[in-house]
Amino acid sequence: MTVHRQLTLDLGTPPPSTFDNFFAGTNAELVTRLAELDGALAAGPVTDRTFYVWGEPGSGRSHLLAALIDSAGAHRARFLGPQSALTAFAFDARVPIYAIDDCDKFSGAQQIALFNLFNEVRAQPSAALVATGNAAPLALAVREDLRTRLGWGLVFHLAPLPDERKAAVLKHAAKERGIALAEDVPAYLLTHFRRDMPSLMALLDALDRFSLEQKRAVTLPLLRTMLAQPAAEDPAQRGAGQAPAAPVGRFK
Template identity: 60%
Template sequence: MFVSRQLLLDFGGPPSATFDNFITGANTELVTQFATLNETLANGNAADRSFYLWGEVGSGRSHLLHALCHRAGAGRARLAGPWAALAAFEFDPALALYAIDDCDALSPVQQIAAFNLFNEIKAHSNSAFIATGQVPPRSLKIREDLRTRLGWGLVYQLIALDDVGKLEALISAAQARGITLTAEVPPYLLTHFRRDMPTLIGLLDALDRFSLEQQRPITLPLLRTMLLNEKVAALTAPLRFE
């Protein structure tokens, strides 16, 4: 019996989330708008500066926010969310982008800070406010004044990838990590585990780590061998066949 080393809990850092490694799927209009937002802000001709993006868990909301901040560059964007200190919600005229993830999970005091930040940004023509949540603004269970503000600008629903898109995303993620997969591995991951992308990418990273430890190429037999391990089985069993 072999012993793994935290296969699902300790895999190396994934590549940065960018527009290049985001699988657009049915979200072409949204991704195009976001990919050019920094340029339109810099040129002073951004017609829209307030955005709210909603979609189910794993649909790519956080990826797009990170991609926006990455495109803006260091010192030009700030990402905040339920995990962030209140200082992250303060207005800074040097910033072009303010991104707030998971607005539906903000604490009451963070909601007040986000409301004040929104008003500051609306008063300045060279910055944009982008927020995300799991539901549309009208369904958010947050302060009414913030909920109303989030619905003022453009509201997009991020459509989750279909099976073809998820396979493309898995293959793209493998290529970005320098991982070589045999053809049957991505379909097996898609059909035997929970189908949200964070779970699938986490399993891909775990498989990459296991492949390095075992010094074997990534094949379907190697994946099955990894899943025989007691620790991995315990962590992945609830995810199977959903």
């Protein structure tokens, strides 16, 4: 029976998003280019310096941008998203890499700021820009001049993982956390819950904490025990007066 119960999750501090813990699948060329981008920029002028990456929610867009920043270092890469102030879009010659997430959600003013930043980056041979969105450039709901600019560089469709690869991701993530995950748990999660990676990773993190509280191995019976608890007994709700943290979309 499919479980419809909505868990409220306190994710704590997940492992950082890196290129090493991103399962590339058919996206190997994109991952390789991004992993080598900072080193290439440091070595000299780079021909391909603007990227637009699109894919459905859960395909790994945000993970790749976080991995890019982790690889280059915060002093060489700047993250920009829908919550960023307009002043953050100012070009800085000391920052060679700009990672732009969810540009389809930008305000009109932010779209203008991104358009100007894109032009600045294109004019600087030692700078690069990687933007992500929810649709291909032609279908992106942004102003026409920005849509055209995003389509100028390399465009990659971030293909979603098939279920068997998602199971491998869950097993790898469990190993990173030191969890001894029973073999039947990933398959159960994939057939009884939302199959996007942020939701699956959130469930894994909640199950990890629950197993520590119960001092039991992470097995299918333990998962069912956790799901059978009333909402008030969810691990995130046990601290009186503590608001649960929002799920972190590491694989968006």
